[in-house]
Amino acid sequence: MGDWLDDAKAIEELERERSIQAQLARPRPSGPSLPDCIDCDNEIPAARQALGGITRCVPCQTLHERSYRR
Template identity: 40%
Template sequence: MATGWAGDGAVQDQIDATVKDAIKRARSKLPKGPSLEHCEECDAPIPEARRRALPGVRLCVPCQEAADKVSAGSGYNRRGSKDSQLR
């Protein structure tokens, strides 16, 4: 497939680089270090299985779910679907 001055596979190389950057950014946001034995919000014990599965965990499951609900959903449609553009 002709792509002008770009070499063969240049588009795929760009996609691969973008994906690798996104993975690196997501991994850098994961908690690190020792996990807490008790939730820093409600002081409930954090199960050992959770502490082993998620190094650096600081919240129990209910508090983490509450924190995720607060930080999720900005109400902005980032997909830019055709339906949202017609409204």
């Protein structure tokens, strides 16, 4: 018989796996990346552009995702 700590760990692992699967199921942008951010016009780093389909710099993408979740 497991104790409450084992149960909590099992629940945490299950929730982590569900979260990872939800992120992997989200559609990824495709196509060419833009050289400049569509929100702030700052340059998008080449390493980020190489991912493909990138239209925002990291700070602007973070703000976009936070406002999208609400």
